[in-house]
Amino acid sequence: MKELKLGFIGTHGVGKTTLCYGLAARLKAQDYVLDIVHEVARRCPLSINEDTNVAAQSWILHTQIADELLAAARHPVVLCDRSVLDNYVYLLVAGGRDDALDTLVASWLRTYDLLIYVPVVAELKPDGMRSTDAAFQQAIDDRLLRELDRRGVQALRLAPAQREHWLDIVEEEARSRYLQPQLPLL
Template sequence: MTSNYSGNRPFRFAISGIHGSGKTTLCHAVVARLRESGLNAVVAPESARQSLLLAGRHLSIEMEIEVLGLQIAEEMRAGLSAQIVVGDRSVIDTYAYSLARFSELDARGCSFMDAIFDFGRSYVKTYDLIFYLPVRAFPKTMNDALRDTDPVVDLEVLSGFEKAFSGWNVDAIQLEPNRAVEAIIQNIENTYKKNSIVSEVNS
């Protein structure tokens, strides 16, 4: 996706991918590198951990709406105090998991799904970059009650990501796990740092 970053607001990007792909570890590794270079960077944490519906195993389209709202709130709060905000998932993840989990919905559920799609198509444009981890980095046997472990769900979620990328015209940057940090840092240097310098010159 083409960044519209102009250097006069927080630079915000997100790392999307299936559960267990290493998003959280990668987010913190990138923030550490950015702080080492003198930049004020923070992680907008994965919002699913705060979901009361998910914690109670109330798997529903309403739960996905709750998670989406929490994610946006985390991103907005992080932007109040940082130059760079690293999102541990994005609105794309919510849509992908909604498609995978809820293939059959009543009329009300379909309206919720349509709302996620329509909102996501607009909101995804507010990210300066989207990175994508399409493979699982950790074993499916890890002890985490909030993660799906069914391999069929994995395939359906991956399909959901592709539908979001296509339907929302998102040119996500696919990452290779063994060089993901370097790839993200390079992209930040090509967008954030360049535009920050231009903004300072023009101010």
């Protein structure tokens, strides 16, 4: 089987985690060996959301990369609940570009086989961690789309009108482009 690293991207509260776990469950049921890189911002000991800063985003980016390296060393399929790009976008919105981190992000983006952009389609629900400010959520989403275009990064962009089929679309894209069929178990 070809190795695969897939990253879900988008602002907070759009369903990346739900899609990531759903895809993992479907692939595991088909006997794929995989790992999930969970959103590291939740473990960040520094300020996140609107109060983020260079130190916090540097911690998040470096921890994300370390988690991805570890997962890829142990599993042929790695599903990332975020990517370095959408993590970095929070810093861009909060304080502007950081040359060193920008270079790191540009280089690391080449390690993803597939990025899947999850758009804003529903009202934010409080989760006790992420911002509930809809304007901030939209600012992150807008900036992420601009960064994708500015960097020429290709991503599978899920359509809001197809929300009930997102998981099917993502699974089909991953399987058709990257995952070889498994032998039947029985």
